[in-house]
Amino acid sequence: MVAHLPVLTIMIPLFAGLFMPLLGRLNRAIVWPLAVGALGFATFGxxxxxxxxxxxxEAIHYSxxxxxxxxxIGYRVDLLNGMVLAMIAGAGLLTSIWMLRPAQKEIxxxxxxxxxxxxxxxxxxFLGITITxxxxxxxxxxxxxxxxSYVLIAMGGRRQALYAGYSYLIVGSIGATFILLGIGHLYMRTGSLGMADILSQFQADTSLYTLSDVRTAFAFFTVGLAIKMALFPLHGWQPSAYTYAPSPSSLFIASTSTKVSAYAFYRICFGVFGLAFLTDGLPEIRQIVLVMSSAAIVLGPLIAIRQGDLKRLLAYSSVGQIGYIMLGVVLLNVDGLTGGIIHFWNHAAAKGSLFCVAGALVFRTGSSRVSDLAGMGRRAPWTSAVLTVAGCSMVGVPMTAGFLSKWYLAAGALEADYVFVVPVLIASSVFTAIYVWRVLQLVWFAPKDVEPAVTSEVPWSMRIPAxxxxxxxxxxxxxxxxxxxxRSAAVALGVGS
Amino acid sequence: MLDVLSHLWSHYHYVFYILLMLIGLYAVLAKGNLVKKVIGLNVLQTAVFLFYISIGRKAGGTAPVLWEGKPETVPYENPLPHVLMLTAIVVGVSITAVALALIIRIKRGYGTIEEGEILALDEADARGES
Known part of the structure; x- marks a missing residue:
């Protein structure tokens, strides 16, 4: 069975999803255990x-x-996508456990x-994108x-959710069509669709990099994936989608979706076009992505400060966080890439916890206003503790996960002579600290006479994943x-130290 | 100038795909009616189909099948882009289906399918809440 794990990890959730409407018709009680079981298997795999x-x-190959x-057609698992697979499956499993009660309430x-x-x-x-x-x-x-994802977002109870889902559908389809065009241009030049095969053709003949259709292909991939990962300034669809989606959808989509597209960008850069394309073929692309991700890193948290809705606040903070991951690609050294890759996990953990808290707030109060957090620390200490730890990780307090990402990114930036990235990272931490402090102050230090809107702790099925x-x-x-x-994953991508 | 024109003439299928793509993108961006946006999206996707099919074309090519006594030298069309587009057409149809389903629900929720009116209603809601 172990030899077939790559395919089973994808197919078991896929077929569980396909047969679920049928099985659910026979017995509704089976639905939740089936989802948890299928994703439990995917996590194990x-x-x-x-x-x-x-x-x-050595990488695992499956044809x-x-x-x-x-x-x-084949699947391939190496360290980089192994880490992303574990992140998706783990986030999926925890979300499926967590959603037992909120789904009853919101759907x-x-x-x-x-x-x-x-x-x-x-x-x-998402698992399939990662493994293929x-x-x-x-x-x-x-x-x-x-x-x-469009459907998961549009199933939020309010009418705004429908429009958020529709906007994402339109923008997302344009992005996907661009990616399809990119694939077409690459196929036209190389006659192949296998990633490793295309890469070896580029490596054998680097003069291909100067051809305009290869460059056009890369441009289509970059724009298409930047829409999908909500990279600034193409993040327009994302805040409304996160805000109005039902809580389980926001939890899962916020902790995985944009990062899977970021991973696809890593794979396109290193596994299809090859490292030499970024260093010699079209070095300008590094500057463009660098500017976009630096803008995201500063402006995301800055806009988040002003938000009065917790889910929208977290959405804008996600805009900033995806910038960190993309920064890893452009730095092109082991430290920078380590920071980018480790941020897949660190951000999934931190943003996942924060959306669990936002979901708990919706579960108890019916809305996600930041002001309703006042005094939550007195009534729901566990949830508030999770909020505190994850908030510190977002700021980058030492001993939390977020600190390591920023540390390695800063080291990589200095090594790559992009010195201005360091003040960018610091500014981002300061802005993040402002909105995290605003939230934590409400939670722990609300005046005694304020009656907390969150009256009690959430059920254990929601508390354990959080x-x-x-x-x-x-x-x-x-x-x-x-x-x-x-670090091993970064070294395996072949960048110089 | 003549060079550019003759280049365009010999690659006229690219010109058509790019024109079609721009028409589609224009409709998606400029139209306020949600259904018209979906139509624009369909035009955009059709442009991509055209692009794929045209790169598989071979002058004088036949269908890519073997028959008794087929000469070695007969050129044939590349079937792979056609197969890929079969998948992409299915994807396009499902996106259209989801989009139209959403539009029906939006019509029920907002009473309109004009983008400007929906945004105005959302803004009024937001003001009412704060």
Missing amino acids: SIHMLVDVATTG FGGWALPTG PDEGRTSYYAVFLLCCAG ADIFNLYVFLEIASIT LALGAACLVFGLTPWSVDLA
């Missing part, structure tokens, strides 16, 4: 593969129907089975994940193994 890759040091690459009865089904398909889509070694297969999974994510922020910050993994 992806962690098993990650450990396997980390111990043997379908015995057709060897590049003729057939109407007749739609709940379908909601779970769409959620599983969305997980399968075929560039057209990536597009197909991208569309599976996107179409299900605590697990909050603990992850501390574990990644205090133990060195996650950084070691990210």
